[in-house]
Amino acid sequence: MLNAKSLLDNQKTNIQNGTLSYYYLASTGAVVLWSASFIATKLAYETFAPIQLAAVRTLFAVILFWFMRKITSNNEQIQKEDRMRIALSGFLGITLYFAIENIGVSMTSSSNSALIVASFPAVTTLLEFFIYHSKPNIKKVLGIILAIIGVAVLTQINVDGNSKSMLGNIILIGAGIVWAFYNFITRDLTNKYSAMTLTYYQMLAGFIFFLPFVIIEGKTCRMPTITSASALIYLSVGCSIVAFLLYNLGLRKLSSSISVSLMNLVPVLGLIFSILILHESVSTIQILGGVIVIIGVILSSIQKG
Template sequence: MRENHRLQGHLLAALTVLVWGTTFVSTKVLLRAFTPLEIMVARFGLGFAALLAAGRGFVRPQKWQHELLFALAGLTGVTLYFLMENIALTYISASLVGVIVAAAPLFTALFAALLLRERLTRWFFLGFLCAMAGVALASLAGVSELHFSPLGALLGVGAALVWGVYSVLIRRLGAMGYRTVPLTCRIFGYGLLFLLAPACAEGFPAGAAAWVEPVHLANLLFLGLGASATCFVTWNRAVFLLGPVRTSAYIYATPIVTIVSSALILHETMTPAMWLGTVLALAGLVLSERREKPADGEDA
């Protein structure tokens, strides 16, 4: 049974990053007509509505302290992560943001070791170094201008850091017995709530015609129902089954999926450096998942 749970967790994590790695295509199309904040509100609003219907209502927190954990998860995993990442893109290149955010597994591991007492092995750190080298090589190959800015880099690091906090919070909430769909729905609700302030300040400049444009609507539905509602559920479930450290290692593959999908969908060229970076990133993922002689009864 335990092996089946592990296999399920790995499959769910892999499926999630395959979808998340292709969201750039939809986002790129939508950015022609919408602001990043408009896209965020729309995708998480759609995701929230879908999860609310699927989960038949909100999950009821067992204690008021748990409500605080839900709020923190919404703040970190939805509001702060995407705001920091999107704002970082206005200061530094998308390639560099991708490399910085790919460091999220390191922050996740450190928080998990500190707060959940999870044991970190040398394989995790070797995998991290290998994967980051691959991600940097693949993402930055052929990039002539990185548009570096200390503020942009700091925002990218902040995004990776808050994702680590989110992953640990999800593990804690899962251990309390909350079901994945209602749990994710409540988190989305808080994420939307925290988005209201910046959304009201910016407004919604896109006209009504833009929202019903078939191409825009299709991409919004993909981001809202697929990349948000479905993938946050599959990711959270993977965290429940594998733990935050092992699940977060799959983030290494996200920039690689983006690069490969660019070649397949947008017909962009894959250079030898990109292929080498892809191999290194995937090798780092495999190394990070390796465990050292687990004791009887202990998760490997």
């Protein structure tokens, strides 16, 4: 018969497990929303240039966040000692990441983009080894090696005979490196500020940093169509606001590698959306590379019990 202490311990464990599941669900929800972002991005390119799209998307998100903070009377401010970190996280996670990703997606297929993004957890885990000097186990090492092999397979693919697609694939890998550093910088801040406050100031900093990139891109604005406008709304509200809120919430209790590991849902849903919505054809090589990446991600993200 269990004593009172054992019952209390079991109850606390159940509560902790339930709380942890809440944060897993938050991160998973963000990934599900992001999985359709490649489709929306492709549709938005009907009238928007890559960096221009990222900047307008971020501006809309900043405006919506401002109204949300007013409605909820959220007056939380960033402390002086954290402002540089917030600015840096906004530059990495908003400006640099979306600029690189949008350029990469414009050069390759949305299905291939989703498969390459699936390797980001392994990239994060690999960088954690070097930066935080964590001790890798055999499963993690094997997982990283498999993920690298899978990405190597994917980057060799030319989509519809387009020679630029290989460069686009490589550019997307760069986005993964940037995303990993965004996770490292943001992880501690998530326990200090609310998800809304943190995301709002990251978006604000990200938009400011976008301005010189838009000038360099030098594309004139075009009147959006119903399709491109709808895609922009989805990217702004669904991906830039809801998904970022959920993801930053998940980072409060989950390690950066675990949070990013949930992105292995992206290639599965990304492939489905690409086939159903954009009618893209998926080759056997793409599927093979994607499967290798996903297996590698799962192995590299296993935590010691």
